Amino acid sequence: MKRGLFSKVVFSFIFTMLFGLMAGTLVFAAPPVKIGALFSVSGPAAFLGEPERNTAQMVVDEINKTGGIKGRKLELVVIDTQGDPAKAVQGVNKLIKDNKVVAIIGPSTTGDSMAVIPVVEKAGIPLISCAAGIKITEPVKKWVFKTAQNDGLAVAKIYEYLNKQKISKIAILTVSDGFGSSGREQLAAHAKAFGIDIISNETYGPKDTDMTAQLTKIRAGGAQAIICWGTNPGPAVVARNVKQLGIKLPLFMSHGVSSKKFIELAGPAAEGIILPSGRVIVANQMPKTDYQKKALLSYVNGYKKVYKVEGDHFGGHAWDAMMLLTNAIEKAGDNPSAIRDQLEKTAKFAGIGGTFSYSAQDHAGLTKDAFVLVEIKNQNWKLVK
Amino acid sequence: MDHPGQLVQYVLTGLSNGAIYALIGFGFAIIHNATGILNFAQGEFVMLGGMFTIFILSFLNLPLIPAIMLAIIFSTLVGILFERLAIRPLKNVKPLSLVIITIGASIFIRGAAMLIWGKDTHALPAFSGSNPLYVYGATIMPQHLWIFGITIMIIIANKLFFSYSILGKAMRACAYNAHAASLVGIDVKIMVLLSFMVSSAIGSMAGIIIAPLTMTSYDVGIMLGIKGFCAVIIGGMSSGLGTVLGGLLLGLLESLGAGYISASYKDAIAFIILLLILFIRPEGLFKQKATQRV
Numbered sequence: 141m142k143r144g145l146f147s148k149v150v151f152s153f154i155f156t157m158l159f160g161l162m163a164g165t166l167v168f169a170a171p172p173v174k175i176g177a178l179f180s181v182s183g184p185a186a187f188l189g190e191p192e193r194n195t196a197q198m199v200v201d202e203i204n205k206t207g208g209i210k211g212r213k214l215e216l217v218v219i220d221t222q223g224d225p226a227k228a229v230q231g232v233n234k235l236i237k238d239n240k241v242v243a244i245i246g247p248s249t250t251g252d253s254m255a256v257i258p259v260v261e262k263a264g265i266p267l268i269s270c271a272a273g274i275k276i277t278e279p280v281k282k283w284v285f286k287t288a289q290n291d292g293l294a295v296a297k298i299y300e301y302l303n304k305q306k307i308s309k310i311a312i313l314t315v316s317d318g319f320g321s322s323g324r325e326q327l328a329a330h331a332k333a334f335g336i337d338i339i340s341n342e343t344y345g346p347k348d349t350d351m352t353a354q355l356t357k358i359r360a361g362g363a364q365a366i367i368c369w370g371t372n373p374g375p376a377v378v379a380r381n382v383k384q385l386g387i388k389l390p391l392f393m394s395h396g397v398s399s400k401k402f403i404e405l406a407g408p409a410a411e412g413i414i415l416p417s418g419r420v421i422v423a424n425q426m427p428k429t430d431y432q433k434k435a436l437l438s439y440v441n442g443y444k445k446v447y448k449v450e451g452d453h454f455g456g457h458a459w460d461a462m463m464l465l466t467n468a469i470e471k472a473g474d475n476p477s478a479i480r481d482q483l484e485k486t487a488k489f490a491g492i493g494g495t496f497s498y499s500a501q502d503h504a505g506l507t508k509d510a511f512v513l514v515e516i517k518n519q520n521w522k523l524v525k
Numbered sequence: 526m527d528h529p530g531q532l533v534q535y536v537l538t539g540l541s542n543g544a545i546y547a548l549i550g551f552g553f554a555i556i557h558n559a560t561g562i563l564n565f566a567q568g569e570f571v572m573l574g575g576m577f578t579i580f581i582l583s584f585l586n587l588p589l590i591p592a593i594m595l596a597i598i599f600s601t602l603v604g605i606l607f608e609r610l611a612i613r614p615l616k617n618v619k620p621l622s623l624v625i626i627t628i629g630a631s632i633f634i635r636g637a638a639m640l641i642w643g644k645d646t647h648a649l650p651a652f653s654g655s656n657p658l659y660v661y662g663a664t665i666m667p668q669h670l671w672i673f674g675i676t677i678m679i680i681i682a683n684k685l686f687f688s689y690s691i692l693g694k695a696m697r698a699c700a701y702n703a704h705a706a707s708l709v710g711i712d713v714k715i716m717v718l719l720s721f722m723v724s725s726a727i728g729s730m731a732g733i734i735i736a737p738l739t740m741t742s743y744d745v746g747i748m749l750g751i752k753g754f755c756a757v758i759i760g761g762m763s764s765g766l767g768t769v770l771g772g773l774l775l776g777l778l779e780s781l782g783a784g785y786i787s788a789s790y791k792d793a794i795a796f797i798i799l800l801l802i803l804f805i806r807p808e809g810l811f812k813q814k815a816t817q818r819v
Contacts, residue, residue, distance in 0.1 A: 184644070316789065342788055343788060343789055344788055345789075345791065345792060347744075347745075347748055348788075348791070349735075349738070349739030349740070349745070350538060350542060350738070350739060351788075352534060352538045352780075353534075353535060353538060353780050353783035353784040353788060353791075354783065354784075354788045356530075356531050356534045356535065356538075356784060357531075357784055359531075360531055372646055373646035373740050373742070376646075376648070376740065377739065377740065380655075380738070383655070383657070384655075384657045384664055384665075384666050385534070385657070385664050386657055386659070386664050401645065401646075404648065405646060405647075405648045405740060407648060407650075407655070408655065409655075
């Protein structure tokens with residue numbers, strides 16, 4: 141009897157120990173939360189995908205270093221889409237079916253994003269795109285969010301400034317590619333609401349090297365300001381041609397050239413140009429009261445420390461996507477459907493691209509205040525107050 | 526309504542673009558007249574000129590003029606390699622095969638440039654400042670004067686070389702009849718090599734003098750090559766005044782078309798002219814007879 145009790149005690153003790161150990165190992169070996177990433181790390185859009193991949197990896201490493209999310213590590217599975225929609229679709233299928241990710245960030249380009257949307261919608265996996273195209277989240281798709289600012293917000297920011305300067309007659313000069321035609325549409329669509337009259341509407345080809353003909357025509361048209369919408373190198377040529385022709389009108393550019401490369405290409409002709417931009421390039425000039433300042437500095441300094449180069453807008457889009465996602469996972473766990481619902485509840489999240497508030501009607505989450513206006517002064521950016 | 530200097534501006538812009546087209550056209554003409562080959566890699570030498578100069582300026586930190594000379598030498602070396610490796614090994618091939626080879630070479634050169642120098646666009650500093658000069662209400666850059674000046678010099682040098690020097694005459698002899706030329710002791714192979722050297726040097730010069738205005742990247746050669754080809758077709762494959770006039774005409778029409786019709790049709794104008802000339806006057810606008818063509 142005694143012996144029996146003793147053995148029972150010993151048995152249960154050992155059992156408890158074993159169980160405890162097992163439970164311990166169970167906790168220790170909790171599987172990582174898998175997050176998928178689709179970025180154009182190589183190919184023509186590598187300038188987007190590379191900083192995005194770097195940033196996402198940096199965020200994951202930081203979180204894992206501090207113990208993960210509720211004790212669970214994150215695992216980032218990156219697939220290179222090479223900016224090819226077909227590869228993006230293969231990649232998204234692999235992420236969902238083979239890697240069993242709980243959510244996906246990316247893709248980098250609008251084309252890739254539009255291609256993978258039907259797949260994630262069908263599978264029910266939340267996706268946070270890092271591309272800017274307005275059609276990604278308009279109309280709203282249940283599982284799709286995005287972090288890059290819509291072109292329309294940049295237009296509104298310029299028009300608001302023009303109103304303040306009492307300028308109402310403008311000339312627009314847009315590049316004839318996807319970015320330029322989207323800008324052209326938005327410039328025309330918002331003009332009426334701001335009482336702006338577009339009196340010259342010119343275009344140029346993405347490979348054009350001389351825009352003096354268009355600018356001469358614009359000068360004859362009598363506009364009070366010129367807005368040029370394009371990505372490098374076209375706008376740099378426009379800036380040089382404006383100086384060459386001696387045109388004294390204020391020149392505005394799009395956020396498509398808010399990189400140091402533009403200043404380098406346009407050289408002295410860049411002086412005085414005003415453009416809307418995300419806050420990253422002027423992170424240090426933002427007033428202390430700025431809601432995003434802390435996030436901006438944390439990203440800019442972190443990126444510089446890890447990769448030895450300046451962080452840019454594109455990496456910022458990935459930073460926002462990772463942060464939004466990990467916040468949602470922290471609150472809602474690793475169930476894709478719960479993550480989606482939690483993402484939609486995001487309110488006033490201070491990111492790099494702006495302050496995000498998602499809702500059932502709005503999966504882009506930003507207002508025109510996501511942009512600030514910067515002026516190029518002494519070959520550097522200066523915040524326009 | 527019209528700004529007073531508007532027309533003058535279109536004309537000046539057109540002429541300066543046209544001068545470049547003429548220079549590139551020259552490269553086509555020289556090789557064609559010596560060998561009968563249409564060298565569609567000509568545009569890539571324009572790109573190489575600009576890219577080599579930028580590379581030398583930024584990595585070797587040389588002053589501008591030595592950098593330009595080195596860039597021309599490098600581009601010429603590429604031209605020599607191109608001729609030795611891609612053109613000379615072929616014996617008795619049809620002209621069409623040679624044309625296809627030059628297209629292949631142009632894709633290769635462009636790809637190599639992209640791998641070596643990346644996809645970024647680069648700007649070359651202007652040779653003599655960037656303060657615009659005013660001409661009858663229109664403006665041009667000092668760089669435009671360089672373009673006009675260098676183009677005129679190359680045209681004159683070309684004319685003298687082909688009309689008066691033994692080498693130039695020998696190259697022309699090869700063009701008329703390679704077999705007969707070799708019978709009188711002219712080394713046809715050397716002449717072919719020489720034509721590639723001269724045309725790649727001229728092409729790279731064109732690329733260097735426009736780079737401060739238009740900037741340059743690995744893929745600028747395609748469009749410039751086509752425009753140069755267009756100029757030389759208008760000029761009837763001459764390596765003289767015809768191509769110069771062809772280039773200037775093309776530049777003018779483009780600029781006036783962009784100004785008075787629509788900038789969207791700027792490149793279309795070049796292609797329409799090219800097609801019209803090939804359909805209606807394949808011997809070029811300024812030639813009496815087609816007997817000189819080889």
